[in-house]
Amino acid sequence: MANSYYDPADLRKFGKITEWSEELGTKFFDYYGKVFEEGALSAREKSLIALAVAHVVKCPYCIDAYTKDGLERGITKEEMMEAVHAGAAIESGATLVHGVQMMNKYNKLSM
Amino acid sequence: MEQSILPEIKKAAKKSLKARENELASTNKQLEILNGGPFAEGELPYFKDKIAEIGHAPLRPRKLEILQINVGYMCNQVCEHCHVDAGPDRKEIMTRETMELCLEVIRNTGAHTLDLTGGAPEMNPNFRWFVEEAAKAGIQDFIVRSNLTIIRANKKYYDLPDFFKKHNVHVVSSMPHYTRGKTDKQRGDGVFDKSIKALQELNAVGYGMPDSSLRLDLVYNPSGAFLPGDQEAMERDFKKALKEDFDIDFHSLFAITNLPISRFLDYLIASDNYEDYMYALVDAYNPSAVANVMCTNTISVSWDGWLYDCDFNQMLDLKVGSKVKHIKDYNEDILNDRNIVISQHCYGCTAGAGSSCQGTVA
Ligand code: SF4
Ligand code: SF4
Numbered sequence: 001m002a003n004s005y006y007d008p009a010d011l012r013k014f015g016k017i018t019e020w021s022e023e024l025g026t027k028f029f030d031y032y033g034k035v036f037e038e039g040a041l042s043a044r045e046k047s048l049i050a051l052a053v054a055h056v057v058k059c060p061y062c063i064d065a066y067t068k069d070g071l072e073r074g075i076t077k078e079e080m081m082e083a084v085h086a087g088a089a090i091e092s093g094a095t096l097v098h099g100v101q102m103m104n105k106y107n108k109l110s111m
Numbered sequence: 112m113e114q115s116i117l118p119e120i121k122k123a124a125k126k127s128l129k130a131r132e133n134e135l136a137s138t139n140k141q142l143e144i145l146n147g148g149p150f151a152e153g154e155l156p157y158f159k160d161k162i163a164e165i166g167h168a169p170l171r172p173r174k175l176e177i178l179q180i181n182v183g184y185m186c187n188q189v190c191e192h193c194h195v196d197a198g199p200d201r202k203e204i205m206t207r208e209t210m211e212l213c214l215e216v217i218r219n220t221g222a223h224t225l226d227l228t229g230g231a232p233e234m235n236p237n238f239r240w241f242v243e244e245a246a247k248a249g250i251q252d253f254i255v256r257s258n259l260t261i262i263r264a265n266k267k268y269y270d271l272p273d274f275f276k277k278h279n280v281h282v283v284s285s286m287p288h289y290t291r292g293k294t295d296k297q298r299g300d301g302v303f304d305k306s307i308k309a310l311q312e313l314n315a316v317g318y319g320m321p322d323s324s325l326r327l328d329l330v331y332n333p334s335g336a337f338l339p340g341d342q343e344a345m346e347r348d349f350k351k352a353l354k355e356d357f358d359i360d361f362h363s364l365f366a367i368t369n370l371p372i373s374r375f376l377d378y379l380i381a382s383d384n385y386e387d388y389m390y391a392l393v394d395a396y397n398p399s400a401v402a403n404v405m406c407t408n409t410i411s412v413s414w415d416g417w418l419y420d421c422d423f424n425q426m427l428d429l430k431v432g433s434k435v436k437h438i439k440d441y442n443e444d445i446l447n448d449r450n451i452v453i454s455q456h457c458y459g460c461t462a463g464a465g466s467s468c469q470g471t472v473a
Binding site for chain 2: 012042043044068071072073074076077
């Protein structure tokens, strides 16, 4: 048993989740595969979105996977870092916009 | 990669593994690694078992289409990923006598493509004579794999674009990325600017222009421990960037997977990427690529005239499994009736859309 919650080698076992629930696992991977195909957005654009989201949800597996995916697609490190900032900006913006709630409450409670 | 080993690898990479007396200069050592690790432990299947599942073992040639001749391992560059372990310190160069034997074969072969490679083939002192003679044989497609920087390396090479044009040579050149940083990281400082200049000069004599019959194709190898992305998408990105930034035109882009041998194997091991890379190759195994892997239509000739199933097997010193093993005894019918010699590096040819010197195969 690994003595840490995250083991990089677990990423390549991801497909095994299907073994304990064939139908749902298969449906998930079909869906997942479909999402990242070329569409109205290019597969390249979707890879950058995935990288940004991977950082926002702080999934080390997804960060590894989409950094590699970006390299494979010839995405530059500058593009990758900008995508991470886009994610981070939304995440901090989401925190900060709640500041309005704090202000509203403060004002309501204050004389 | 650990930041701390990067400078070490970089420093070492100025010389070939052979000159450094690195243990991976031994082909036996490389084969031992390819047969060991996750394969010996049963975690990953051997290539022969994998292709047996679809009835392709033993792997057999189809019709011979490409004669690939390696005229020597000397090169003006020492790229980190080089599967030839080429460099200025390599002295293995094809002699004129061996070239004469090759010409005899070129004149009589059923192959439609002649593919000269190296090292930097242009550095062979008899290169020009050989090209002139070979061009007379009237082979349909005559490729020279040129690393581009050689054209700018020395005054004596400046006229290569005109020379190639005169003999209607099809130029295939490596270009790891359309940005300077990535290119120089893999191939060395200054390589990007020189390559751009060389491409512009090839364009100037007509190579790679949209309706030109002077073919100029680019080869893309990933600059690291990852697989090439979709060839068409990469070609689109390369075309757009090279046109917009440098007004460069070219015909096709071949996305080629780095095979885990020689200097690339050394890099994979030193950067602790070897196992992950082998898993990635096996994971990306595409059964429909197997029937068209390069060795099924190619014979590779080494600088000293030995025959191999492909340039990779040449670098692993895995000679053809035929009683004809040398160009002096060349016989296409006998050669074509052979079993191809395989090992785990072959997974590099069947990953994703497959990979060969002419790009994807599936
Ligand atoms: S990859 Fe090509 S250009 Fe680079 S060292 Fe090897 S033979 Fe020379
Ligand atoms: S490495 Fe050579 S022998 Fe192996 S599959 Fe590729 S072309 Fe064939």
